[in-house]
Amino acid sequence: MLFSKTCEYGIRAAVYIASQHDKDYKIGITEICEKIEAPRHFTAKILQILTREGLVSSQKGVNGGFFMDEEQMNRPLIALVEAVEGTEALSRCGLGLRACSEKEPCPLHNKYKAIRTNIASMLTGITIGDMAKKLQKGSSFLKIA
């Protein structure tokens, strides 16, 4: 409902990579997809985008894989969502009018606007690193056991 599959897998993959930040090796696509229960080739494509956008780092070749530095872990979740879904997704009209506007609002505008604001602050108020920390603490999960 809220996110596309692309976005869901992208978030889960990034959070898993971040959660392995303290490891001394880089994380391969096979391990990532096992741990987040996501389709391998599809997720590889998504990680290509995230890498291109600088949200995740990667290295080819032997002992290569994906990894994230402190700066990348401190990016708010909204950066990843916008990289994947585009920046307009968070400002469009809830009923699909050509634009969301105060001058010609749809009948859901007032209530929807508030919700959209809540979503934006959720995505701005949490970093990939924050989410990774929850994982490490064992207080949250990226797949159901």
Next chain:
Amino acid sequence: MLFSKTCEYGIRAAVYIASQHDKDYKIGITEICEKIEAPRHFTAKILQILTREGLVSSQKGVNGGFFMDEEQMNRPLIALVEAVEGTEALSRCGLGLRACSEKEPCPLHNKYKAIRTNIASMLTGITIGDMAKKLQKGSSFLKIA
């Protein structure tokens, strides 16, 4: 982001029909689609669903068309959304885990749960008739001029 196209067109169509409730004639698909700026045949399909579910009434033949009675206008918006999107849409995990659960929550669970609750109360707290009224008052719109 929030609704599918099917749902968006469905809501707009239903609200328009409700807004014409005081008219003494039934509303044809052609008029509806002009007024809400939606694809004609696709919207006709959606109205078939809404009619089948009893959210909207219809009559075939000469001077036929779509209409709604008071009871239908008093249905909360969530009834329409659930008829179109299914009832699970509002309870699934924001990150796409197989289930949303308190025992094995995703890293977004706490914040997302609150938003989902807001969405549910938005959809429960407004009826098709309420939305139609806004339209009649001229304080909201189903397409941009």
Next chain:
DNA sequence: TAAATAAAAGATGTTTTTGTCCTTTATTGC
């Protein structure tokens, strides 16, 4: 330098969503 490895890139395939078109059925007015 050669072999092994792992991501990048690109081609291709499947499924779902979105959208159109044509035929059938029910209803009305003459």
Next chain:
DNA sequence: GCAATAAAGGACAAAAACATCTTTTATTTA
């Protein structure tokens, strides 16, 4: 009863989302 009308239903088509497979490129290590 008959013609006109409008929704219902079903078949089909296009586009987007989701997913897989193969080849290429970069890197490491022996």
